[in-house]
Amino acid sequence: xxxxAISAVAGSIKDLAVQETTLLCGVIGEAGFLKDELQRLxxxxxxxxxxxxxxxxxATVCIRQIRDATYEAENVLQVVDYMEKRNxxxxxxxxxxxxxxxLPSDLITLHKVGNEIQRIRRRVREIFxxxxxxxxxxQGNTELGNFHVDDESLQxxxxxxxxxxxxxxxxxxxxxxxxxxxLTEKDNKLSxxxxxxxxxxxxxxxxxxxxxxxxxxxxxxxxAWVTVSQKFEVVDLLKDIMKQxxxxxxxxxxxxQMEEIxxxxxxxxxxxxxxxxxxxxxxxxxxxxxxxxxMVKVFPDANNGSRVMLTTRKxxxxxxxxxxxxxxxxxxxxxxKSWELFSTKALPPYRRSLIxxxxxxxEIGRKLARKCKGLPLALAVLGGYLSRNLNLEKWSDILQGxxxxxxxxxxxxxxxxxxxxxxxxxxxSCFLYLAVFPEDYSISVWDLIKLWIAEGFIPxxxxxxxxxxxxxxxxxxxxxCLVQVVSRSKIHGWIExxxxxxxxxxxxxxxxxxxxxxxxxxxxxxxxxxxxxxxxVLSLCKYFVAFGPYLHLPYTPKIAGHVGESSSNTMVSYRxxxxxxxxxxxFTATPNLRTLFGFELPPFSLPKLRFLRVLHVEKSSLIDFxxxxxxxxxxxxxxxxxxxxxxxxxSIGQLLYLxxxxxxxxxxxxxxxxxxxxxxxxxxxxxxxxxxxATRNCSQKELQSLHLHLLHEESTKFFRSGYMVAFxxxxxxxxxxxxxxxxxxxxxxxxxxxxxxxxxxxxxVFTLLDKLPESRLLPQGLRRLLLSAETIxxxxxxxxxxxxxxxxxxxxxYEGRTMFWFPxxxxxxxxxFSIEEWRLEVEAMPRLSRLNLYLCRNMKQLPxxxxxxxxxxxxxxxxxxxxxxxxxxxxxxxxKGCKVFRL
Numbered sequence: 001x002x003x004x005a006i007s008a009v010a011g012s013i014k015d016l017a018v019q020e021t022t023l024l025c026g027v028i029g030e031a032g033f034l035k036d037e038l039q040r041l042x043x044x045x046x047x048x049x050x051x052x053x054x055x056x057x058x059a060t061v062c063i064r065q066i067r068d069a070t071y072e073a074e075n076v077l078q079v080v081d082y083m084e085k086r087n088x089x090x091x092x093x094x095x096x097x098x099x100x101x102x103l104p105s106d107l108i109t110l111h112k113v114g115n116e117i118q119r120i121r122r123r124v125r126e127i128f129x130x131x132x133x134x135x136x137x138x139q140g141n142t143e144l145g146n147f148h149v150d151d152e153s154l155q156x157x158x159x160x161x162x163x164x165x166x167x168x169x170x171x172x173x174x175x176x177x178x179x180x181x182x183l184t185e186k187d188n189k190l191s192x193x194x195x196x197x198x199x200x201x202x203x204x205x206x207x208x209x210x211x212x213x214x215x216x217x218x219x220x221x222x223x224a225w226v227t228v229s230q231k232f233e234v235v236d237l238l239k240d241i242m243k244q245x246x247x248x249x250x251x252x253x254x255x256x257q258m259e260e261i262x263x264x265x266x267x268x269x270x271x272x273x274x275x276x277x278x279x280x281x282x283x284x285x286x287x288x289x290x291x292x293x294x295m296v297k298v299f300p301d302a303n304n305g306s307r308v309m310l311t312t313r314k315x316x317x318x319x320x321x322x323x324x325x326x327x328x329x330x331x332x333x334x335x336x337k338s339w340e341l342f343s344t345k346a347l348p349p350y351r352r353s354l355i356x357x358x359x360x361x362x363e364i365g366r367k368l369a370r371k372c373k374g375l376p377l378a379l380a381v382l383g384g385y386l387s388r389n390l391n392l393e394k395w396s397d398i399l400q401g402x403x404x405x406x407x408x409x410x411x412x413x414x415x416x417x418x419x420x421x422x423x424x425x426x427x428x429s430c431f432l433y434l435a436v437f438p439e440d441y442s443i444s445v446w447d448l449i450k451l452w453i454a455e456g457f458i459p460x461x462x463x464x465x466x467x468x469x470x471x472x473x474x475x476x477x478x479x480x481c482l483v484q485v486v487s488r489s490k491i492h493g494w495i496e497x498x499x500x501x502x503x504x505x506x507x508x509x510x511x512x513x514x515x516x517x518x519x520x521x522x523x524x525x526x527x528x529x530x531x532x533x534x535x536x537v538l539s540l541c542k543y544f545v546a547f548g549p550y551l552h553l554p555y556t557p558k559i560a561g562h563v564g565e566s567s568s569n570t571m572v573s574y575r576x577x578x579x580x581x582x583x584x585x586x587f588t589a590t591p592n593l594r595t596l597f598g599f600e601l602p603p604f605s606l607p608k609l610r611f612l613r614v615l616h617v618e619k620s621s622l623i624d625f626x627x628x629x630x631x632x633x634x635x636x637x638x639x640x641x642x643x644x645x646x647x648x649x650x651s652i653g654q655l656l657y658l659x660x661x662x663x664x665x666x667x668x669x670x671x672x673x674x675x676x677x678x679x680x681x682x683x684x685x686x687x688x689x690x691x692x693x694a695t696r697n698c699s700q701k702e703l704q705s706l707h708l709h710l711l712h713e714e715s716t717k718f719f720r721s722g723y724m725v726a727f728x729x730x731x732x733x734x735x736x737x738x739x740x741x742x743x744x745x746x747x748x749x750x751x752x753x754x755x756x757x758x759x760x761x762x763x764x765v766f767t768l769l770d771k772l773p774e775s776r777l778l779p780q781g782l783r784r785l786l787l788s789a790e791t792i793x794x795x796x797x798x799x800x801x802x803x804x805x806x807x808x809x810x811x812x813x814y815e816g817r818t819m820f821w822f823p824x825x826x827x828x829x830x831x832x833f834s835i836e837e838w839r840l841e842v843e844a845m846p847r848l849s850r851l852n853l854y855l856c857r858n859m860k861q862l863p864x865x866x867x868x869x870x871x872x873x874x875x876x877x878x879x880x881x882x883x884x885x886x887x888x889x890x891x892x893x894x895x896k897g898c899k900v901f902r903l
Contacts, residue, residue, distance in 0.1 A: 034073055034121050065127050067516055069120060075611055076116045078634055083110075085656045085680075170341040170376075172206045175330065179210055182326045183277065183307050184219045190301035193309045194318035197330030199503050200377030200411065203311040204281055206330065210309075211279060217899050220307075221274040227281045227440040228288060228310075234295045238263040241278065245270060246903070264298045272300045280310040282440055282502070286320040293322075332374030341376060342369040345383025345481065355390060364395045371399070377481075377501060378414055384480040385418040415507045418480055427473045429457045431482060432512040434500050436597060442486055443498050445474055447639075450660045450684060454614050454636035455595065474498065490826055491760065491783040491807050610634065613657075618642055630654070640666050653678045660684040664707070692718050703731055707738040716743045729754055738762040746770050749787075753777040764788025764812065775802035782806060788831070789813035819844045819865075826871075831855060840865025847871050854878040862889040867896070876901045 182193050197203045210216055211223055224244040226237045242255050242263055258266070278299060283289055296308060312318060318327040333341065346365055352358060368386075372378040386395060398417070422428045430452050437443055449470040452458050458466040458473075474495050477483045482504060486497035500508065512518040595614040596606075605623035608631035615632070616639035622628065626649035629638065635655050639662040640646055646666050652658075653675025660683060661676070668690035676682070683702050688709040706728075710716075718724050719741055728739075728751055735757050739748070744766045750773055752758060758779040766789035772778070783805050787796070795816035800806060807824055812831035817838060822828075822845045829852040840863050849871045853859070859880060866872065866889055875898055882890070882902075894900055 034077075034117055034124070062127065063516070065123075069124055069127065072123075073117075073120050076113055076120065078611070080110070080113055082633055082656060086654075170333075170337060170344065172202065172209060175206055175328065176210055176213070179206075179309075179328055180213060180215055182328075183210070183216065183309065184305070186305070187324075188303045188305045189324060190299065190303075190306050190308070191324035191326070192321050193307060194321070194325060194327045195309070195311045195330055196315050196318050196327060197311075197313065198375075199313055200375050200501065201330050201332060202376040203313075203330055205376065207279055207281060207309060207311050211277070214897060216277065218894075218897070219275070219305075220277040221901070222271065222276040223279075224276070225279040225281065227442075228283050228292065232288075232291075234291060235260045235263065237292075237295060238267065238298070242267055245276070267298050268300050271306070272302060274302075274306075275304045276306045278308050280308065283310050283312045283317050285314065286316055289317050289320055296323075333376060333379070334374065335370060338369045338372060338374050338379055339366050342372070342379045342383045345380055346386040348387065351387065351390065357392065360392055361390070361395065364392070364399055367399055368395070375411075377503060378411055380481040381411075381418055381504075382414045384482070385414070385421055388421060388480070411503055412507060415504065416511075418482060419511065422480075423476075426457055426459050427476065429455075429517060430470075430473050431477060432508055432515060432517045433457065434483070435505065435509040435512040435518050437500070438599070439502060439505060440499065443500075445471075445495050445498060447662075448474070448498075451614060451616070451637060454659055456613075471495075608632070613637070615639065616641075622646070633657075636660070638662065642666065645669050648673050648676065650675060652676050655679060657681055662686040663690075664688050692724065701733060703734060705736040706731065706734055707736075708740070710739075710741045716741060719743070719745055719748070725751060731755070732757075734758060736760045740764055743767050749773065752779060755779060756781075758782055760784040762786040762788075765790065766813075767791075768793060769813065770794060772796045772799045775799045778803060780804060784808040786810040786829075787812070791815070823847070826850065828852070829854070833859070835859070838863045840868065842868045843870075845869055850874045850876075852876040852878070853880060855880075857881045861887050862893075864889055867892055872898050874899045874901070876903065878903045 179193060179195070195203050195207060208225075211225065217223070222245045224241045226240045228237065238260060239255050239258065242258075245267070255263075276299070280292060283292065299306065299308065308323075310317075315327070315329070318325060343362070343365060347355070347358070347361060355361060365386075368382065369379060372382060386398075389395075419428065419431065422431065433452065433455070434443070449458075449467055452470050452473075453466050458470050460466065461469050464472075471494060474483070478485050478495060478498070483498040483500050485495050486499050488494065489496045509518075593609045593612055596609070596612065596616070597614075598617040598620050600619045603621040603623055606628045608628065610631060611634050612632045613634055614637040615629075615635065616637065618639075618641045620643055622640065622643065625640070626647045629635070630649045630651045633654055634657055636657050637660045638655075638658060639660070641662065642665040643663075644667065646663065647669050650673045652673050656679060658679050659681050662684070664686045665688055668687065671691055672687060676685075681702060684705040685703065686705075686707040688707075689711055690708075691710050692708075710719075725745070725748055728737075731737075732754050734755050737751075737755065737758060737760070739762065742765065744764065746766060746769055748763060748766070749769065752761065753773050756779050759781055761779075761782065761784070764787065766787075769787065769789040769792045771794045778799075780803070782803050785800070785803075785806060785808070787810070790813055792811065792813045792815065796811070796814070797816050797818070797820060800809065801820050801822050805824060806822065808827045809822075809825060810829035810831070814830055814833060815835055817835055819838075819840045821841070824847055825845050826847050827850045828845070828848060831854045833853055833856040835858060838859065842865065844865065846869075848869050851866070851869075851872065851874070853876070855878065857880060859882060861882060866875070872893070875893060877900070880902070890900060
């Protein structure tokens with residue numbers, strides 16, 4: 001499929017070209033004609049793609065030309081759109097003078113734009129002329145509404161938000177029992193349990209099922225899970241383990257900043273007297289194990305039955321381990337288990353009741369299930385596809401046309417069908433976009449949604465925000481088993497993190513390259529035969545992603561079963577992904593680069609990239625960041641995470657399209673520029689380790705999320721002056737507010753009374769918090785509340801218990817003695833809880849599943865009321881003065897199956 005490569009561009013061209021603005025003058029007519037002609041071309045792409053796959057060289061050239069023309073048109077129309085947006089923001093007398101001063105320059109630019117549009121239109125006409133004799137151009141759908149998506153189309157394809165249950169696991173009962181016995185047997189020496197099986201056989205699924213079983217959670221004091229994959233750093237795995245095993249404990253220093261030797265010492269000290277289980281998922285080779293082995297030596301052997309469990313595709317890895325090892329070779333599912341898994345996906349109970357001829361579906365379904373040869377991934381994906389196509393004729397056609405299952409063709413055929421069945425080009429683009437993430441990368445859904453929106457992959461739909469539509473897309477991909485759900489939000493029930501299986505990702509990478517959406521170049525698997533040159537030098541890059549038009553590659557990728565783009569030795573790639581590319585002279589980009597990702601790069605610089613839409617860099621240093629950003633006037637998404645230091649230029653207000661700025665864990669060396677708050681499209685702001693010195697009226701109305709960590713004395717002074725509270729008080733449309741400052745005035749809490757849409761709030765640190773506003777004045781939709789204070793003077797519980805939607809509550813400085821009625825509360829965290837005796841009313845929190853008590857040194861025993869919490873599954877006691885051997889409630893909780901941790 002090639003449509004995803006330009007579907008988003010088509011939508012943005014439509015939006016730009018139809019604006020009847022005063023500045024566009026005569027250009028608007030030319031732009032409208034250009035839009036219509038491009039949409040005619042786009043209507044031919046489906047049939048052109050069919051011809052191309054059959055080896056038609058003319059079709060290949062035609063598709064490339066259409067793609068080129070589309071991107072060129074969007075670039076030129078963006079110039080006009082930016083000029084109009086800029087002038088519309090210049091209001092009043094000063095604005096009139098500014099517009100008048102710019103008029104000569106604007107007229108010259110418009111003249112150039114008009115000439116450029118005419119050139120592109122001539123190019124489009126040439127494409128028609130050169131392809132006049134190609135039959136496929138006259139067989140396509142030329143309707144201009146080809147890219148419209150409405151509410152009804154979404155509902156037809158089942159794109160509805162649901163609170164999903166955990167993924168069904170079928171066929172591993174015996175394996176689970178056997179492995180659990182090996183993990184919990186009486187042999188006290190540290191040993192390794194290896195699960196070996198082919199890709200898609202269910203190794204990770206089985207390991208997760210084991211780790212979440214009650215017997216394992218009760219047997220081990222600490223459990224950590226890390227994904228190793230083909231590309232990893234030992235220090236990163238150690239950091240991940242450290243975060244998991246010390247969850248809920250203040251380590252005094254950010255784990256992300258710790259060196260390997262410190263991590264080794266910390267982990268060893270923490271695990272010395274604990275029975276632990278560490279899972280190493282997806283270990284690829286014996287060389288990989290050799291590297292991991294130095295990490296495993298960190299794990300202490302206290303002769304208490306601790307275990308390491310790993311999953312691998314190769315038996316050689318398991319046999320290479322120089323420790324006591326049990327190897328479990330995972331079997332594929334038998335006929336009945338295959339049918340059980342397949343029918344669960346293809347014919348779920350809520351659909352069975354609607355099918356009259358269910359016996360016929362079952363007969364064909366059993367035959368299809370046998371064709372999958374017991375491979376769980378194939379069964380799940382095919383079942384997910386057929387659940388959306390309950391048509392006997394289609395099921396029969398698939399069975400009759402089943403190809404050979406040799407050499408991986410089976411999975412490729414199943415995935416191609418599932419992909420083709422996605423309801424529109426937008427969600428196809430969203431799925432292929434997952435190719436840019438590294439193998440086994442845990443993808444934050446919220447971050448992914450912001451990226452999709454910035455790329456233009458999410459269409460406007462009546463009565464839905466773009467974020468809601470994007471969540472529907474994620475839900476649909478999960479229902480089709482095209483992505484794996486890693487975690488869900490306790491607050492909303494939404495999918496919070498996803499991962500794409502290695503086999504699906506490999507297919508996705510290949511299809512994304514073929515479709516012209518993303519090109520992935522990975523030096524570790526030999527895809528790159530010569531250096532890739534761009535306008536600047538990036539040396540020793542660990543992981544780099546760059547997508548954009550006119551990125552010239554001095555080679556033509558060879559993809560099995562696909563026809564090359566061109567017979568020449570230069571390929572034009574609109575989006576490219578560079579991974580593990582370590583040449584010293586790597587990139588030479590044209591100014592048309594659109595999207596750029598970088599992970600763990602050495603210090604590097606970039607040229608001015610005028611048409612850059614997305615910039616996301618992690619754990620890297622971008623030289624002269626302010627200069628680069630000030631020229632990226634079309635930027636939608638700016639992410640710079642854990643990147644040491646950066647400076648936001650005062651001209652950042654010129655980025656009139658910016659939707660997200662994410663500088664988490666990156667130190668800003670200067671104050672936040674006032675012009676940032678003038679950007680009309682700004683929706684999400686994450687700024688850490690920075691400060692404010694002055695503000696003015698906040699004019700933008702789109703802001704949904706605000707995360708500010710103002711760890712600077714200047715910010716404290718600014719808060720105390722009252723200006724900051726007044727400034728924040730204007731942001732009444734916020735749904736998420738996270739505000740951290742050294743010393744927060746008590747009156748800041750009253751900001752909540754004007755922010756009626758708030759769902760998540762974090763405020764701290766208050767020196768003294770007197771009293772909360774009355775419950776009726778607080779946001780009634782509040783689901784997550786974290787308040788941190790040295791002292792909370794008046795017990796807030798009688799007020800907070802009246803919030804009808806509260807799910808997660810975290811308090812620091814709370815000194816109350818009684819908990820009353822919190823009907824929906826699921827998680828409670830009490831920090832520096834200093835009283836000696838705490839009372840819980842019977843059934844005070846019927847849904848509470850997790851309780852964390854931190855620094856409760858004066859508490860001598862657990863309240864008996866904990867025994868009356870029916871849903872309590874986990875209790876964490878951090879730095880408390882209690883002795884578990886003398887606590888009756890402790891023993892009874894353990895007896896009821898509640899997991900109690902003492903850290």
